[in-house]
Amino acid sequence: MCTSGEVAVILPCSPALLTSGCPERDYANMSGAGIAVDFNADKSEDGGAKHPWDPGASGIIGFSFEIDAVPLTMLRVEIPMLLTDAEASAVTPALPAGSTTDRHPDGSPYWGASATYPASPVMSGVNRVLFNDIHPPRTNYVFDTRRMLGIQFHVPAVATAPKGAYAFCIKNLTLLTR
Secondary structure (H helix, E strand, O other), X not given: OEEEEEEOEOOEOOOOOOOOOOOOEOOOOOOEEEEEEEOOEOOHHHOOOEOOEOHHXXXXXXXXXXXXXXXXXXXXXXXXXXXXXXXXXOOOOOOOOOOXXXXXXXXXXXXXXXXXXXXXXXXXXXXXXXXXXXXXXXOOOOOOHHHEOEEEEEEEOEOOOXXXXXXXXXXXXXXXXX
């Protein structure tokens, strides 16, 4: 899988915009770019709904992948998941039942996450990610492998100019067993 392009500079919020990403910059509506793999999704002609997948039921403990070039702007290896109704309703404004961490104001859990939103520790070449190393960026929900939806290789939008150019290819994505 290959992708290239340029992520935008996140715009300041207008005074009338009241989303979870504001009042400073519009992180809620400008997330960046990337490529992803869904684990358990309906075909697009059947609606494309994403369903949770529990890797532990199959003895899967993580995954590995190769990347040819790590974007200079930043790269996050994210694991979006389904939120519980309690987690979705705890957000202000509340998210509808059935929402995913992609819609959560803190974003999806990812490899190397902390409250300061660093990049994932991706290196050119082979990378090995264990699910024990995936965390939410903050502590407003719990990462639960039983609610995983896929893997996203996400280049976040940049906070300041210039725009962020990126180009990378992912290959040999492999699920790891015990």
